[in-house]
Amino acid sequence: MQASSGPPPAPVTVASAGSAPVVHDEAPPRIALFGDIHANLEALETVLADAREQGCNQFICMGDVVGYNADPAACLEIVRAMDCPVVKGNHDEDASGSHSLESMNPVAATALEWTRRQLSEEQRTWLRRLRMVRQVSDFTVVHSTLDQPANWNYVTNRFDAMSNFSYQFTSVCFHGHTHVPRVYLKNDKVEEIPAESVVIEAGSKYFINVGSVGQPRDGDWRACYAIYDLAHRLVVFRRLEYDLATTQQKILAAGLPEMLAHRLAEGR
Numbered sequence: 001m002q003a004s005s006g007p008p009p010a011p012v013t014v015a016s017a018g019s020a021p022v023v024h025d026e027a028p029p030r031i032a033l034f035g036d037i038h039a040n041l042e043a044l045e046t047v048l049a050d051a052r053e054q055g056c057n058q059f060i061c062m063g064d065v066v067g068y069n070a071d072p073a074a075c076l077e078i079v080r081a082m083d084c085p086v087v088k089g090n091h092d093e094d095a096s097g098s099h100s101l102e103s104m105n106p107v108a109a110t111a112l113e114w115t116r117r118q119l120s121e122e123q124r125t126w127l128r129r130l131r132m133v134r135q136v137s138d139f140t141v142v143h144s145t146l147d148q149p150a151n152w153n154y155v156t157n158r159f160d161a162m163s164n165f166s167y168q169f170t171s172v173c174f175h176g177h178t179h180v181p182r183v184y185l186k187n188d189k190v191e192e193i194p195a196e197s198v199v200i201e202a203g204s205k206y207f208i209n210v211g212s213v214g215q216p217r218d219g220d221w222r223a224c225y226a227i228y229d230l231a232h233r234l235v236v237f238r239r240l241e242y243d244l245a246t247t248q249q250k251i252l253a254a255g256l257p258e259m260l261a262h263r264l265a266e267g268r
């Protein structure tokens with residue numbers, strides 16, 4: 001134990017422009033990892049309230065803030081105001097560009113054309129400037145995969161995960177994109193392990209899909225996100241019911257494709 005005299009050092013106070021000073025009391029990081037919000041305001045608010053209740057003191061967004069559902073501007077402003085690391089998703093890219101969406105699936109394209117009209121040029125610029133990959137603390141964050149982040153590859157089996165691992169130089173990488181919570185573990189081989197509580201062991205690598213806040217596709221309609229408790233090296237997944245009926249009504253009232261409202265109830 002280190003010898004010390006006198007009182008413990010005072011917490012560091014950092015003044016941030018335009019708001020009250022932020023006091024870093026060196027609470028161990030509990031990080032909320034959330035993404036694939038897809039303009040679902042009710043799900044986003046539910047997830048953020050839960051994360052704060054769970055004692056999360058850092059937030060990281062996996063991208064796809066917009067697309068599919070009816071509240072792109074409101075969700076974007078909430079995430080932007082959090083001033084947390086955010087990586088770019090394919091819907092963020094498509095909603096902030098002006099390229100043709102013809103090659104996309106027609107429902108997603110219709111929603112993206114609508115989304116482009118809901119966002120200001122300034123909001124679109126914020127989306128366009130998001131980075132593809134971020135390193136935070138000792139882990140990495142990407143929307144799809146680290147091997148070709150701009151190709152938006154989907155990881156649905158351990159062979160897809162292997163391609164990612166060849167480019168993963170941190171022990172943990174969090175991602176999203178498929179809207180299905182999944183955990184791949186790499187030791188001498190790569191295997192999928194249950195997306196439940198995961199203890200991060202030294203010497204192993206983990207590629208963790210944190211699921212989707214606003215459009216889960218694993219058959220469970222409830223909003224999904226993950227918490228990384230750094231002190232205990234523990235990742236847990238959270239599932240939360242939210243006001244689905246309101247989200248569905250907004251989709252229909254906006255004139256978006258009806259199937260976008262129906263699929264939310266199915267978790268597909």
Ligand code: ZN
Pocket residue numbers: 036038064089091177178179
């Ligand atoms: Zn998505």
